[in-house]
Amino acid sequence: MSKRKPYEFAKPEKSGKVFWTSLEAKADPEAFQARAAAEFPEGVVPDGLVNSESLTLKRRTFMGVAGAAGALLGLEGCVRRPKENILPFTRQPEYVVPGVALHYATVVRSAGEPLGLLVTTHEGRPTKVEGNPQHPSSLGGTDGYTQAGILDLYDPDRSKGPAKREGEALVDTTFAEADAALTGLAGKLGQGAKLRVLTAPSNSPSFLKAQKDLLAKFPQAKVYSYEPVSSANRRAGTKLALGQAADVSVNYRRAKTVVALDADFLGTEPGAPRASREFFDARRLSSPRDAMNRLYAIEPGYTVTGASADHRLRLAARDAGAYLKAVAAELAALGVLADIPAQGEGDAATPAVSFEALRGAVNGAKAPATVPAQWVKSVAKDLADPAARGRSVIVVGTRQPAEVHALAFALNAALGNLGRTITLTSALDTDVGSATDGITALAKDLSAGAVDTLVILGGNPVVDAPADLKFGELLAKAGTSIHLSEFRNTTSTKVSWHIPRAHALESWGDLRGSDGSYAIQQPMIAPLHGGRTDGELVAQLAGARFWRAHELVRGTARELLPGDGFEQQWKNALHNGVARDYQPAALGNVALATDALAAAARTLTEGKSPLSSGNLEVNFAADPALYDGRHGNNPWMLELPDPLSCVSWDNAAYISAATAKELGIENYDVITVKSPEGASVDIVTWVLPGHTDNAITLHLGWGAENVGRYGDKVGFDVFPLRSTKSFGFGDGFTVAKTGKRYMLSQTQETHSMEGRPIAIDASYEEYKEKPDFAEYRSPVLSTLPLWTEVKYEGHRWSLVIDLNACSGCNACLVGCQAENNVPSVGKEQVARGRDMYWLRLDRYFVGEDEAAPQVAFQPVGCQQCEEAPCENVCPVNATAHSPEGLNDMAYNRCIGTRYCMNNCPYKVRRFNFLNFTGQVPETTRMMYNPNVSIRMRGVMEKCSYCVQRIQESKIAAKRDARRLRDGDIRSACQQACPTGAITFGDLNDPTSRVAKLSKLDRQYKLLPEVGTQPRTSYLAKIRNLNPEMQG
């Protein structure tokens, strides 16, 4: 035996975790190895930004190369740079100092909710968005969608002007002609009996006012709302429960127990940035004495919410209602559904509530057969805990029907959560129906020939309307159709008029959140290609004299903001990014419609035909990158890996291992999914550990045509499978093999930690027993450093990443990409392992149950090692240490030996294998951050801790003759992070947050035994397990 003491990683003491290898390796090691060796599974040749065409040798290229080969023999490196002249401003615009960024507050709509932003503009170009800490729906954080929105603004394929139909083709025209046509049209509408407007559900007061004005002018006209992913069902459920429309917002900060029923509230659901911040605030641990909330997630697919859950149940979406009913029955048994007597007096009075009918309705309800008994008992017990009264919340996913929302609302009321974890606000838009009501009514009108003029505001209903409505065919029945859209998408190609729509960063607007916050959206730049807003088009149609968005928004604000000092309030609202003076209308008396609730609860039963491999449930989910397809031409979003599957540049049919085995399919197989209506779609399979059996998750928004140069037909369009009946989910789907294979590219191909202490986690109990468990998982380094250690006297920058607060939402990746001009590389290059993410999100599956593993996320950027192994191997001194301990890259000096990349134990260095930035269109270049160099081919790059921000803040502090304050410098990832998991600061400042966090007991460094002495620290993840749920 070896005499040396073995160097084993300490295992967590209680839960002996089975660590994962790749699923394929497990199932069929030989086939896996064959594939691994081939790297590219047989199938189509992918292409992307740097397409394979440019890499194949054609005749012309060959001649060029042959010529170059000759030239190379004679002379080398005589490169002349093109001569370009630049001109200075003759008259300097006010406030604009070249090189100094300006920041403006605004608000944009993200996943249906407003998100307050601070936008960085350089010489008039918005280059970066950040969360507005003053705005309640941001609290300083953002989501990936919004971070990427900046690239949509500069999309080279945006519509560049109005167009009208002439015969089969759309012909470019001018705004003047379009305006004239619009005015002419408005004159012929009469009472508007044959005018229909299709819009997305709006939370813009000025738009709703314009809409009201339109309906006042054309009383018989109708406005329908539709969005492929919408929260209409939630509002319908609230209306069902309350008898009146109301906006619901959840305060997760106060919730001790959260039950997320098919709800991805940390990911794709409305209001995720705020929910993330509040939810993780309630589990931020600075010592084992701190309290921690507990999340139960019940979901069919695997979402980031499920990954953050302490307990996760795999359950088909159709059975969610039945499960909730069983929990309700259990709660009734525990006495929670007791009648609530009338309370209080006057305005604060709440009337008595009788739950008798509801008790009757849920009495004896059984959970679906696949649900383990303790999942009803323990969850109900946790909710019913008297200490947690008013401190829990049941949140239901927006795709669930209104009845489930209504029942959850009733249970929340019974648990005392109303007014505590759940706040009700009067709804702005009281027109409430289910998600498909609007489009169904419009389709009916169209097929009845009742529509002469159809105005479609945004969206792409020809593609994304429920397939059974055949909206594309019906559209032809409208006499004149007008489509306002940022892109000339498929709907634009089928209408009589296309008018470009202004981007949110180009236009005036306003948004009200479901929490009652009201914010003004101000333009950062004049519309690049002209463009109108929804409100402007509606006001024009209504014949408003002042139809410009600025007037509309100010006019509405004048009505909404109380008091006399409007100008000051307006200025404050613009400056702060939120109008603090605004008070939403009073909601009035809230009384539960208990009979309606009981009736709703009765409808919730387990699906009739049992799910099997021949009767699959399909659930349609908003894509974590493209949402409903609106970011379909955004290379950042196309490349952004799915947080759970790590698939980039594609969507896939996510399916469980057991079901895949039963169906005889495996990863990369193309399958045909057939809906009960007979529609079918071919899509590639991806086996996702933890997916519910006999169910398929399909992500929306991919594979569409007419998207643009990057996203055209990238991925698989699943909208044809979606009908009004299976809008959120539906059963009766079948799958057939096609025998074809399709290549998927992934940013991470190994799902296991191989038993290594990398993304360290423990249960709350283990943490209490041994608070510094994380540090002891890796052996302590006993070798001496190679070189004399530097003592950092000035600043000592550091980043602390709290894995316990990381939801895996990807916002930091996109934020980093936007800040540091990180290129997207295309599908083929991702497959080759050449993605350029400076900050990547590692995802590992852990846990004993292979069918339902847990997930550990870990953002990994440069660890800024004090003993950086990359530095001493660079032959040309291109990467060196700064006096503040940063591992800097001198791009000009780098010759690209890639030795540093080899020697980096964290593999965070990124090499420009090809010319990734050369093909970026001129328009898109406007978005580049001028403070960060664009790296050329052949150069190594990596996370710099946002050194440009450090320098900017240091200069500002020096100019103001003050010391740098903690929080002056925030890295881009920190700023983007909605949960506050990332903290940057100076370790030499003992009062800084980062210094305090890096001393927490959960603290550990990644791979300390290599001797790199990383500056980045991680805080281990803690799972608050319910002891009753174990075993």
Add this chain to the structure above:
Amino acid sequence: MSDDAPIAAIGETRLLPEHVSSKSITDSVSRVTETRAPRGWWYLFLAAAALAGGLGLAIAYLVMMGIGTWGNNSPVAWAWDITNFVWWIGIGHAGTLISAVLFVFRQKWRTSINRFAEAMTIFAVICALIFPGIHVGRIWHAYYMLPIPNQMGIWPNFKSPLLWDVFAVSTYFLVSLLFWFVGLVPDFATLRDRSTSRVRQMVYGVVALGWRGSNRHWRNYERAYLILASISTPLVFSVHSVVSFDFATSVMPGWHTTIFPPYFVAGAVFSGFAMVMTLLLISRTVFGLHDIVTMKHLELMNKIMLLTGTLVGYAYGMEFFIAWYSGNPYERYVFINRATGPYWWAYWSMITCNVISPQLFWSKRLRTSIPVMFVVSIFINIGMWFERFVIIVTSLHRDFLPSSWGNFSPTIVDIMIYAGSIGLFFTLFLLFIRWIPMIAMAEVKGVLPGAQPHHAHHDEEHEHAGHHAPVAAPAE
């Protein structure tokens, strides 16, 4: 004579058959450069030159498009580029070893093969030098690696093993080139003297540096040769040690290994001898040099291959032992992964070719069989390429964090460049055969019975006697 002692000790009295004379040596060697090239030579040359042309094209394409035209990626940032580099450098080892080390140790049987081996060294090092040049991302800035004073005041990083490489390999190349050239001078003079055309006289006259074969010339030549041999001897060990530092000084499991320097040197000698053997067997057959390169030479070379192959096998085993003995789980994983992971076939090809195949040479019958030794030498060439591939790619493709693991697969450009480097090597080699005496005539004549033109101890005796004899006395 004591001079013959090492040879006598291994049971030999004569290095060359009895009928070989000075004239027959001169004739058989010089004739190759003086007659028209045989048709076979042209076929080979055209094939090799075509491959070398492919190399030029592939490099031009690489420079135009970037390293992305290769299969390299993250985490496998080095792949065939450095594999080829180390492979060629290894091949370039035998030349100097045979010429210098064996010279210093007075192994006279080396004279028949040293020219060959030296030429091979030069060409192999030329092929090797291509790779560090073209594998960088910005080739036009590759000169940053050289310590050239510049206005930025930046020097190369002297801590970087890659920089040590630059010095080690370029020194090795220069010394080997000098050594080779110095050895060639008397033979160039022979060719000059035999030349019938004016052009040949001029060209060989220039490169013969005015050699007249005078005693003073021979004395200076012997001194220079000995000094260069003495400089070269440590280089044989230093170059590949330094190349191994590229890996050994890193932190990567599978690279960070103290056994690397001796292991690399043994491997380099092993692969160098194998390549000399391959080429020698071909030329010996094609040009009928059986009298000069005898079975004894071949057998001795096979014994060295058996020794170094076994050393290399020991190193492979020791790596595994240390991976287990150190208790380092990353190291352990890397080695288990080498043998059983996605690149198991590369590992087992390496073991088969490098460890198992030379064991055949324990048998006298097999180590004196031309077909067997030819096949084994080819096997070793392949195996040693796989050894570098295994070290580089399998260590990199699965390192510390599983999230970053990936695989490598070569592209057509990778293949063209590798094949092209072989083409370049053979192009140079074929040109060498046609224009330069491929056997060191002067030295072979020196081991003929009765011709001992240079003996260090003779000189010493004479110096002791304070007497300078113009011509060395016959040995027997």
